Amino acid sequence: MLLTFIKPCLVLAGRGRAYLRPQRLLWALLLLVAAAAALDFKSIIGLATERYGARGTQMMTEWSELIAKSKDLSEPEKLEEVNNFMNRRIAFEDDIKVWGTKDYWATPLESLGRGAGDCEDYSIAKYVTLLQMGVPNNKLRLIYVRARMGSSSAAPTQAHMVLGYFENPEDEPVILDNLISSIRPAARRRDLTPVFSFNSDGLWAGAGSDAKGDPTARLSLWRGVIDRMSQDGVNLTPGVVVAKK
Secondary structure (H helix, E strand, C coil), X not given: CCECCCCCCCCCCCCCCCCCCHHHHHHHHHHHHXXXXXHHHHHHHHHHHHHHHHHHHHHHHHHHHHHHCCCCCCHHHHHHHHHHHHHHXXXXXXXXXXXXXXXXXXXXXXXXXXXXXXXXXXXXXXXXHHHHCCCCHHHEEEEEEEEXXXXXXXXXXXXXXXXXXXXXXXXXXXXXCCCCCCCEEHHHCCCEEEEXXXXXXXXXXXXXCCEEECHHHHEHHHHHHHHHHHHHCEEEECCEEEECC
């Protein structure tokens, strides 16, 4: 059975013969990868310009600059940079208003180009960006939660998505959310109840550590956004995002 998400999301208020030594060979390969990535960003920026005009150019240029400047940052610093970047540049809007359909998962190019999206769009954009920054895939999961609307335990809940970062697989994650600006441990987000989580490698019940299957086979909207990211020039593979040539 293909799974889809229940709407609505919550609203946000507000890199002779001569032989290369192994180390030098590795360095040369890294330089080639970095050069290829720079060329591909030019293509992505061009695509954004075609679709979204000056705003698309600006947003994709800022996105590429964010990723480029992250190489010397620690992982916690990368989380902060990405969380703030996306929360400040994407305004919360329901899918029906942005895309004319009840449920649509946008690519980072689409979310930043439009400058609007809902909780899934924030989470996907943060996930893809952190992968681009070199954060390992096994440390990141998109987490589907029920979010309590109010302080009472009896308050109603709504469907919501956040991004979780696990320093180690068995650790408690910290949560990147469009609802609040700070990144907090899951234990401090008692308003959120995890239902299932996933990334490009697997699907988990709740926020547990045992994978339950291939997410692209069970999440129709996730499969769709992966396909469109490929068209945008961004491919997801385990632990890395590589722009298409």
